[in-house]
Amino acid sequence: MGRVSIVAERLKEARLRAGISQKQLGIRAGIDPFSASARVNQYERDKHMPDLQTLTHLARVLSVPVPYFYCADPELASLILKFSALGKTQRKRLLGLVGGL
Numbered sequence: 001m002g003r004v005s006i007v008a009e010r011l012k013e014a015r016l017r018a019g020i021s022q023k024q025l026g027i028r029a030g031i032d033p034f035s036a037s038a039r040v041n042q043y044e045r046d047k048h049m050p051d052l053q054t055l056t057h058l059a060r061v062l063s064v065p066v067p068y069f070y071c072a073d074p075e076l077a078s079l080i081l082k083f084s085a086l087g088k089t090q091r092k093r094l095l096g097l098v099g100g101l
Helices: 006-018 022-028 034-043 053-064 068-070 076-083 089-098
Strands: none
Touching: 006 022, 006 034, 006 053, 006 068, 022 034, 022 053, 053 068, 053 089
């Protein structure tokens, strides 16, 4: 039995971190309430891959940037989340610091 995709793994991590159910996530992302739980469950088990539009809606609900779902490196995934939480000024400052390395 193979490992689930990084998208499935990150989706479940983000949902659990947000403290919402699969059904709540699906409904808030615009999925039909009658299939919301089943669809998100299939995404998390890697039975189906959400298309980019759906993943964008899921990301919005979970307050994470879409690239987070595709990041296989745990440290980089953490950095993506932290960067996305920064304000515009903080981002510019951080990029300036990183550019100087």
